[in-house]
Amino acid sequence: MSTDTDTVKPRRSPDKKAAAKKTAATKKAPANAGAGRKKAAARSKPVAQQVAARCEVLIIGAGFAGLGAAIRLRQQGIEDVIILERAGEVGGTWRDNTYPGAACDIPSNLYSFSFAQNPDWSRSFSGGPEILKYVHYLTDTYHLRPLIRFHENVASLSYDETRGVWRAVTGDKIFEGRSVIMAQGPLSNASLPDMPGIQTYQGHKIHSAMWDHDYDFTDKRVAVIGTGASGIQIIPELVKKAGFVKVFQRTPGWVLPRPDFQTPAWNRGLFRRFPASQDAMRKALFMFHESMALGIIWNSPLTRLIERIGKAHLRLQVKDRWLRRQLTPDFRIGCKRVLMSSDYYPALQKDNCKLITWPIARLSEKGIRTVEGIEHQFDCIVFATGFDVSHSGTPFPVSGIDGRQLNDEWSRGAQAYKSINVSGYPNLFMTFGPNSGPGHNSALVYMESQIDYAVRGIQALRDGNLKALNVKPDVQVAHNQAIQKRLAKTNWNSGCKSWYLTEDGFNATMYPGFATQFAKQMADLDLNDYELITAD
Amino acid sequence: MASIDLDKMLLKIKSTQWSLSDIDWDAPGAELITEEQWPKLKEFMADLMWIEHVGARAFAAMSKKAPNDTLKEIYSYFHAEEQRHANAEMALMKRWGMLDGDEIPEPNINLRLVIEWLDRYADEMPVYVLGTVVPMLEIALDGALCKFLLDTVDDPVCHQAFEKINDDESRHLGVGFSVMEMQGHGATYIKTVKMLAPLLDPRLLLGMASYAPLLNKMRDNIVALGLPEEKLYAAMEKFDKIGGRTADGRANPWFQIIRQHAKLVVNRSNRLYHTPVDALVRLTGHIPKRVLPAVPSWVKELTYRPAA
Ligand SMILES: Cc1cc2nc3c(=O)[nH]c(=O)nc-3n(C[C@H](O)[C@H](O)[C@H](O)COP(=O)(O)OP(=O)(O)OC[C@H]3O[C@@H](n4cnc5c(N)ncnc54)[C@H](O)[C@@H]3O)c2cc1C
Ligand SMILES: [Fe+2]
Ligand SMILES: [Fe+2]
Numbered sequence: 064m065s066t067d068t069d070t071v072k073p074r075r076s077p078d079k080k081a082a083a084k085k086t087a088a089t090k091k092a093p094a095n096a097g098a099g100r101k102k103a104a105a106r107s108k109p110v111a112q113q114v115a116a117r118c119e120v121l122i123i124g125a126g127f128a129g130l131g132a133a134i135r136l137r138q139q140g141i142e143d144v145i146i147l148e149r150a151g152e153v154g155g156t157w158r159d160n161t162y163p164g165a166a167c168d169i170p171s172n173l174y175s176f177s178f179a180q181n182p183d184w185s186r187s188f189s190g191g192p193e194i195l196k197y198v199h200y201l202t203d204t205y206h207l208r209p210l211i212r213f214h215e216n217v218a219s220l221s222y223d224e225t226r227g228v229w230r231a232v233t234g235d236k237i238f239e240g241r242s243v244i245m246a247q248g249p250l251s252n253a254s255l256p257d258m259p260g261i262q263t264y265q266g267h268k269i270h271s272a273m274w275d276h277d278y279d280f281t282d283k284r285v286a287v288i289g290t291g292a293s294g295i296q297i298i299p300e301l302v303k304k305a306g307f308v309k310v311f312q313r314t315p316g317w318v319l320p321r322p323d324f325q326t327p328a329w330n331r332g333l334f335r336r337f338p339a340s341q342d343a344m345r346k347a348l349f350m351f352h353e354s355m356a357l358g359i360i361w362n363s364p365l366t367r368l369i370e371r372i373g374k375a376h377l378r379l380q381v382k383d384r385w386l387r388r389q390l391t392p393d394f395r396i397g398c399k400r401v402l403m404s405s406d407y408y409p410a411l412q413k414d415n416c417k418l419i420t421w422p423i424a425r426l427s428e429k430g431i432r433t434v435e436g437i438e439h440q441f442d443c444i445v446f447a448t449g450f451d452v453s454h455s456g457t458p459f460p461v462s463g464i465d466g467r468q469l470n471d472e473w474s475r476g477a478q479a480y481k482s483i484n485v486s487g488y489p490n491l492f493m494t495f496g497p498n499s500g501p502g503h504n505s506a507l508v509y510m511e512s513q514i515d516y517a518v519r520g521i522q523a524l525r526d527g528n529l530k531a532l533n534v535k536p537d538v539q540v541a542h543n544q545a546i547q548k549r550l551a552k553t554n555w556n557s558g559c560k561s562w563y564l565t566e567d568g569f570n571a572t573m574y575p576g577f578a579t580q581f582a583k584q585m586a587d588l589d590l591n592d593y594e595l596i597t598a599d
Numbered sequence: 600m601a602s603i604d605l606d607k608m609l610l611k612i613k614s615t616q617w618s619l620s621d622i623d624w625d626a627p628g629a630e631l632i633t634e635e636q637w638p639k640l641k642e643f644m645a646d647l648m649w650i651e652h653v654g655a656r657a658f659a660a661m662s663k664k665a666p667n668d669t670l671k672e673i674y675s676y677f678h679a680e681e682q683r684h685a686n687a688e689m690a691l692m693k694r695w696g697m698l699d700g701d702e703i704p705e706p707n708i709n710l711r712l713v714i715e716w717l718d719r720y721a722d723e724m725p726v727y728v729l730g731t732v733v734p735m736l737e738i739a740l741d742g743a744l745c746k747f748l749l750d751t752v753d754d755p756v757c758h759q760a761f762e763k764i765n766d767d768e769s770r771h772l773g774v775g776f777s778v779m780e781m782q783g784h785g786a787t788y789i790k791t792v793k794m795l796a797p798l799l800d801p802r803l804l805l806g807m808a809s810y811a812p813l814l815n816k817m818r819d820n821i822v823a824l825g826l827p828e829e830k831l832y833a834a835m836e837k838f839d840k841i842g843g844r845t846a847d848g849r850a851n852p853w854f855q856i857i858r859q860h861a862k863l864v865v866n867r868s869n870r871l872y873h874t875p876v877d878a879l880v881r882l883t884g885h886i887p888k889r890v891l892p893a894v895p896s897w898v899k900e901l902t903y904r905p906a907a
Pocket of ligand 2: 651654680681684
């Protein structure tokens with residue numbers, strides 16, 4: 064065990080080169096990892112025996128974040144990377160959300176990595192298949208496939224302090240890594256909602272994130288439950304095919320028009336020949352979304368202006384007074400995700416579509432019983448009810464130094480340092496950790512700064528021949544006090560309920576500022592914020 | 600009775616839901632309606648159904664204005680429950696052969712005016728105005744009318760339906776009076792003045808001008824049915840008794856206004872009130888249909904069919 068058990072106390076001045084080389088050597092380990100450690104494994108009993116692979120960096124998840132992290136690590140010369148992915152393919156969100164109408168609601172030029180721009184987006188807001196194609200393009204261009212272990216569902220993560228190693232347990236295997244990047248996705252777990260009577264319903268059930276492509280909607284009686292980001296994309300498509308569609312809405316959201324158009328050929332040509340022009344486009348889009356933040360994140364005169372645009376959009380598209388009332392949001396814009404669609408309101412008014420705002424009492428054998436006493440009968444119910452998000456839990460148990468449990472520490476709301484590290488969990492980097500959420504800009508913009516921060520941390524471990532980087536508790540506390548203070552002034556904390564908040568109204572989801580500010584927060588990694596644990 | 604726990608009430612409401620399909624609308628008993636009863640009952644049921652519908656629209660407005668999320672959700676349930684009552688009453692009419700095909704029966708003109716007012720202005724009214732008027736309408740019209748019905752109709756399906764409806768109503772009243780007390784709590788001079796400010800709002804006067812004749816008109820209808828009007832008054836007095844049971848309730852200026860108004864309604868010898876209001880009833884009776892704007896689209900949501 065002695066090779067990996069670096070018995071070192073926290074020390075300030077890292078003792079470099081020699082050991083740095085050792086790190087570099089262990090870097091090549093995975094290929095022969097098994098062999099080199101057989102003996103040690105035999106001694107320390109069954110667990111170690113099952114270690115399937117060791118590496119410098121373990122990445123969990125092969126969505127945009129996991130793949131992007133692998134690309135950036137490699138660009139820094141960090142090659143010893145393993146990606147654990149529970150599914151059989153890459154793509155995350157865009158592999159799973161294949162419902163009709165799936166598309167991004169941030170312009171494609173911004174919903175892509177700045178270090179791998181695509182001149183060929185066919186539309187201003189690309190559809191799911193095209194985004195998935197881009198993910199595959201990244202995977203293939205950067206030769207990421209060999210790094211990925213598919214069908215490995217991480218069930219737990221634990222830190223071995225003595226050896227300075229993270230251990231990820233999947234179904235029947237163990238993977239070890241000096242560092243871990245958790246990139247399992249903020250919205251990757253979907254399940255049917257816990258509605259009364261859901262087991263009784265005998266018709267077909269489909270969740271938006273697990274679409275059933277074999278089901279033929281032609282002439283069917285269809286219900287859509289939920290009018291969030293997915294619902295409003297699905298409804299216009301279903302209305303084209305189904306016999307009728309009844310839309311069950313609990314609370315109406317703000318809907319802004321989405322100027323979707325095909326990218327003209329000259330434009331694509333321009334981007335291809337002069338990448339600088341695409342950069343400029345991307346910057347312009349970025350600045351546009353940044354300025355929206357002023358109205359969406361904080362209550363400002365711009366808030367009222369954007370609300371006026373939303374209301375005008377509604378008035379223009381919906382003539383009936385009652386329907387308009389049903390669709391008028393009663394919370395400040397920005398409190399929940401702003402919806403973008405130009406075909407949702409028209410779809411609701413088609414002859415074969417109807418908006419139902421009666422509360423749902425229960426599901427019955429044949430359909431949905433609403434409180435006005437009527438049973439609405441369906442062949443199929445589509446659940447566009449969103450994702451399971453946990454504000455205080457982790458997606459799987461994570462235990463750190465001395466066996467501390469992240470779940471316990473987060474029971475009253477998640478907290479981290481700069482959204483990415485948690486004190487007591489050295490070398491663990493999270494994407495979309497606490498208070499990293501973009502409310503108004505591309506998730507990928509935020510993601511890039513998180514990835515680069517993690518890469519910087521991993522680089523520092525290498526350069527300083529460190530065993531571990533552990534963020535100081537007081538630094539983390541100070542960071543969170545500042546964040547919560549700033550959050551108090553935002554629209555999210557203005558008294559409305561949303562999935563951004565815990566039951567007690569604690570906001571562990573959103574970042575209270577511009578994307579530019581977030582990027583600045585993530586731009587430098589100050590080693591003074593960390594306890595540095597050196598390797599001998 | 601102290602103020603109720605609204606969170607518990609919401610859970611209770613959610614756990615006691617019923618549907619039209621819980622009732623067998625073709626069960627025997629429809630023949631118990633006598634030929635003599637039939638025409639009057641038809642008119643009565645149509646009015647009753649519309650009153651439920653008015654209540655529904657008022658709750659919809661209150662849901663927008665509710666001071667907290669629990670109350671907001673409770674009101675959105677009550678909105679739907681009133682619609683359910685209207686649907687169930689329409690199903691009874693269907694059962695008794697009182698519907699003209701699939702046509703929704705016409706509301707009387709006073710109801711029609713109230714619907715028009717609600718649709719235009721209710722969303723603008725503060726919650727304490729509707730929060731007082733609605734319990735009054737519920738206790739006087741909804742409550743009293745249902746009771747008359749059960750006293751005169753023997754059809755067991757009717758009794759079955761109204762047992763469920765009355766269960767709902769008791770919760771509506773429980774919440775209604777509790778909220779009136781909440782609004783009266785800590786009444787200071789300033790608060791009272793503020794709460795009375797809408798009296799200067801012409802939109803509210805318009806509302807009063809449709810509310811007052813409605814009560815008189817319903818009284819006339821009850822008399823026409825051969826029922827003693829005292830029963831209506833007894834129900835209205837219940838409003839006074841329950842609403843005024845606590846200091847907070849009495850401190851609510853709107854409770855005082857509605858209560859004083861009820862006294863006027865009940866006192867038939869007060870010419871100063873009844874002469875002009877009855878005149879208004881007669882006058883409104885002459886409003887030609889075509890000058891009224893089209894009924895709002897929510898009205899078309901009514902159905903007697905348990906499944907859709
Ligand atoms: C329908 C939809 C539309 C969206 N549109 C936009 C948009 O327009 N603009 C925008 O900015 N954002 C959008 N988002 C947000 C979106 O989630 C992010 O933009 C981004 O895709 C997140 O990427 P990710 O890699 O972090 O997570 P994911 O794409 O979810 O990838 C996570 C991966 O981890 C895997 N995984 C999860 N748990 C485990 C485990 N325990 N073990 C192993 N593997 C695991 C999953 O299978 C998945 O492949 C949208 C989200 C959804 C659901
Ligand atoms: Fe009722
Ligand atoms: Fe009622």
